[in-house]
Amino acid sequence: MNNLELTTELTTELRNLIDQMKAGNRRAVARLITHVENGGPETARNIIKEIYPLTGKAYILGITGAPGSGKSTLTNQIASEYLKAGKKVSIIAVDPTSPFSGGALLGDRIRMKPNFTNKNLFIRSMANRGKLGGLAMATKDVLHVLDAYGSDIIIVETVGVGQSEIDIFKSAHTTLVIMPPGMGDGIQAIKAGIMEITDIFVVNKMDREGADRRVNELQTMLDISEKIDVDSPNNSIRVLRSKGWRPPVLKTNGLTGENVPILLDQIKKHGDFIITSGLKKQRLIFRYKHYVVDILKYFLLKNIEKIVFSNPKINEFIEKILSYEKGNDPYSISDAIMEVFLNRYF
Amino acid sequence: MNNLELTTELTTELRNLIDQMKAGNRRAVARLITHVENGGPETARNIIKEIYPLTGKAYILGITGAPGSGKSTLTNQIASEYLKAGKKVSIIAVDPTSPFSGGALLGDRIRMKPNFTNKNLFIRSMANRGKLGGLAMATKDVLHVLDAYGSDIIIVETVGVGQSEIDIFKSAHTTLVIMPPGMGDGIQAIKAGIMEITDIFVVNKMDREGADRRVNELQTMLDISEKIDVDSPNNSIRVLRSKGWRPPVLKTNGLTGENVPILLDQIKKHGDFIITSGLKKQRLIFRYKHYVVDILKYFLLKNIEKIVFSNPKINEFIEKILSYEKGNDPYSISDAIMEVFLNRYF
Structure with missing residues (x-):
């Protein structure tokens, strides 16, 4: 996930709140939830990773x-x-x-x-x-x-x-x-x-x-x-x-x-x-x-532009579009990208 | 793309409009554009695939x-x-x-x-x-x-x-x-x-x-x-x-x-x-x-639930979550899925 530049570091504030929560502090729980609500999945992921066990x-x-x-x-x-x-x-x-x-x-x-x-x-x-x-x-x-x-x-x-x-x-x-x-x-x-x-x-x-x-x-x-x-x-x-x-x-x-x-x-x-x-x-x-x-929806949607633009392999597909040949339109090329994705992985 | 159940069939109406557009009919162009606007990417993809050459x-x-x-x-x-x-x-x-x-x-x-x-x-x-x-x-x-x-x-x-x-x-x-x-x-x-x-x-x-x-x-x-x-x-x-x-x-x-x-x-x-x-x-x-x-954003977002639920391989990842061991939380497992996706394909 380095390409997505997601931090997995807990801030000191969050780490302290988690410690206080473990000690049974209700106020700390309330503040952690506020962080989850306001910070969105980027914040939530760091908290969840830490407390999941x-x-x-x-x-x-x-x-x-x-x-x-x-x-x-x-x-x-x-x-x-x-x-x-x-x-x-x-x-x-x-x-x-x-x-x-x-x-x-x-x-x-x-x-x-x-x-x-x-x-x-x-x-x-x-x-x-x-x-x-x-x-x-x-x-x-x-x-x-x-x-x-x-x-x-x-x-x-x-x-x-x-x-x-x-x-x-x-x-x-x-x-x-x-x-x-x-x-x-x-x-x-x-x-x-x-x-x-x-x-x-x-x-x-x-x-x-x-x-x-x-x-x-x-x-x-x-x-x-x-x-x-x-x-x-x-x-x-x-x-x-x-x-x-x-x-x-x-x-x-x-x-x-x-x-x-x-x-x-x-x-x-x-x-x-x-x-x-x-x-x-x-x-x-x-x-x-x-x-x-x-989670996949959120982070893929947020990062797909970065993925497509940062990877040189995607250029081969885009070059095909420029041929203006039947079957190489942007929708078919997107199909092909998804197909490889789905077949190789799923 | 069969898993996504996208039709690639043009309706007779759209095919007729495309033929009329090719013959220079402005009204047919206007109606095609209306189809693109109202039918969304599912309709647009069939039209674009046909006319791209x-x-x-x-x-x-x-x-x-x-x-x-x-x-x-x-x-x-x-x-x-x-x-x-x-x-x-x-x-x-x-x-x-x-x-x-x-x-x-x-x-x-x-x-x-x-x-x-x-x-x-x-x-x-x-x-x-x-x-x-x-x-x-x-x-x-x-x-x-x-x-x-x-x-x-x-x-x-x-x-x-x-x-x-x-x-x-x-x-x-x-x-x-x-x-x-x-x-x-x-x-x-x-x-x-x-x-x-x-x-x-x-x-x-x-x-x-x-x-x-x-x-x-x-x-x-x-x-x-x-x-x-x-x-x-x-x-x-x-x-x-x-x-x-x-x-x-x-x-x-x-x-x-x-x-x-x-x-x-x-x-x-x-x-x-x-x-x-x-x-x-x-x-x-x-x-x-x-x-x-x-295109990827639109169709992935629309279909990722179907992909995750229809494929048995995803179960192996989900089973890991149930271990409640550190590093197997849903965010880390999602990271792992994306990582495989990004590394294998991109």
């Missing part, structure tokens, strides 16, 4: 769901339950739709105030990382910082329903999809992809009307979906699901915490299942392929 | 300059002069700053009305190509369509002063930079990069006060710049300039056409110079390197 221990719990499902409140209860059990918990709240969501998220977090002073809890809202690699890549970087920090559980909570669920799924051991009680909006409220990424369905606000109706809808959907061949090799998402796990459908009350211990039991059960079924490793590979794709 | 004949004249320099009016006069000499002329007006510039450009073009009915003139305003490869790439594609159409001269006119000049420079045989008379704003009105991309300076509106002052300023700047080592290997732009050509500074009147024949003589003289000096070929190579970089 400390990672691989955290359990990553994805939580997503429709607005109005009480997802943040329930996340608070789940975190509390883990804290009570002596676990170190980190929460990343991701909102890709708004770069100004900090305020709103903070509002949600006011309910979590009893937890704020708990030294075993770390909360971070991530709204954006500008153009530097994008939010999905930044989230992956931050997950590794929190893993290295020693979090037992990292909860990644996304706002809304969209592409973000797929991204959580790529990074999570267990994904919860939170639903409000059925409001007569029926089954179409569940987007197509959701069925495939969910490990556990949670119908929250169980005290409200329609909770049982929603549970029944979900069970019906699961009945139907079990008839789909999840092991089809044509579907890179489905293939990461597995026969042998039918997502349970639980009812909870995020405000009172009712049934949250049962939910944690189910999460534990799913955590055991992904180990015995081999799914854990499959998902890890899937996760890291995406991470690598993000 | 017809290209390489047009002389590309870049015209840029500050707002208020009377650039569009002068472009009209230059086009008229070439038309009088029996040349087939195409004009591409590029405005990367505004997707809504069609109207303004059309306003400018009203002065060109006498030319509009001339069958040897083709005018096109390009403001945008959304996210599909970007304007710089679309402009390169369109240049090739107009070249294949049989244009003797293609004038690429950009609005304003900025990155667009560099892009013109990459595609032009000769670049004119148009200046208004000096308004006491002095030498800082000329941005740093301009000096390096200009083949001919034109002080337009020569009847106005300050024209000679501007000429003198430019000559002074040229005196200074001649002391710079243009052959420094560290500067990919400067290296494409050459000792032996000091950009002449001409005065013109775009409204009356005064001195425009002299300007055309100078363009011809520069055209001869780039051949005898070998600069023409150097510039062509430079131009096509950028074209290839644009």
Whole structure:
């Protein structure tokens, strides 16, 4: 990578922050994450390279769901339950739709105030990382910082329903999809992809009307979906699901915490299942392929001009273009360059 | 490129348009360009592959300059002069700053009305190509369509002063930079990069006060710049300039056409110079390197996920990540993948 002139040197500041993080300093973690967000992949790579041997221990719990499902409140209860059990918990709240969501998220977090002073809890809202690699890549970087920090559980909570669920799924051991009680909006409220990424369905606000109706809808959907061949090799998402796990459908009350211990039991059960079924490793590979794709995209895009201009071999190809002969146009020559690249290496 | 599933089939519609273009049909050219703009690089590649053997004949004249320099009016006069000499002329007006510039450009073009009915003139305003490869790439594609159409001269006119000049420079045989008379704003009105991309300076509106002052300023700047080592290997732009050509500074009147024949003589003289000096070929190579970089960027970025996920060899690298050993983090593994790519191929 010398041609790309990437530094692999950690600055003294970053090295100190990493040392402080290792000693359990939450402020240092927060500042490292800020560096990851603001410095982009160039900064993140130096941090990740250093802390990577400390990672691989955290359990990553994805939580997503429709607005109005009480997802943040329930996340608070789940975190509390883990804290009570002596676990170190980190929460990343991701909102890709708004770069100004900090305020709103903070509002949600006011309910979590009893937890704020708990030294075993770390909360971070991530709204954006500008153009530097994008939010999905930044989230992956931050997950590794929190893993290295020693979090037992990292909860990644996304706002809304969209592409973000797929991204959580790529990074999570267990994904919860939170639903409000059925409001007569029926089954179409569940987007197509959701069925495939969910490990556990949670119908929250169980005290409200329609909770049982929603549970029944979900069970019906699961009945139907079990008839789909999840092991089809044509579907890179489905293939990461597995026969042998039918997502349970639980009812909870995020405000009172009712049934949250049962939910944690189910999460534990799913955590055991992904180990015995081999799914854990499959998902890890899937996760890291995406991470690598993000990194390759970012650095290739940033450096391809330098690569093409700095290497004399590329001239042979360009000379061909100047022949103005059929098949030597810039697109065909680019095809040829990619073909050699793909064939020789991949 | 089969792995990327790119079609190389021309649709019947595109093939018909190309046939009509070959027969000199201006409307077919306009429609082909619309396809290039709206269909993005996937469509452009099929068109360019087909028409490429017809290209390489047009002389590309870049015209840029500050707002208020009377650039569009002068472009009209230059086009008229070439038309009088029996040349087939195409004009591409590029405005990367505004997707809504069609109207303004059309306003400018009203002065060109006498030319509009001339069958040897083709005018096109390009403001945008959304996210599909970007304007710089679309402009390169369109240049090739107009070249294949049989244009003797293609004038690429950009609005304003900025990155667009560099892009013109990459595609032009000769670049004119148009200046208004000096308004006491002095030498800082000329941005740093301009000096390096200009083949001919034109002080337009020569009847106005300050024209000679501007000429003198430019000559002074040229005196200074001649002391710079243009052959420094560290500067990919400067290296494409050459000792032996000091950009002449001409005065013109775009409204009356005064001195425009002299300007055309100078363009011809520069055209001869780039051949005898070998600069023409150097510039062509430079131009096509950028074209290839644009194409590689677009298609690699679009397909790298498919490449990584479809190839079993990549699994070996990903497995290493799961060791959580120092040096096997996702960034280092991505480095390793790129390193093999760069070393084996480049």
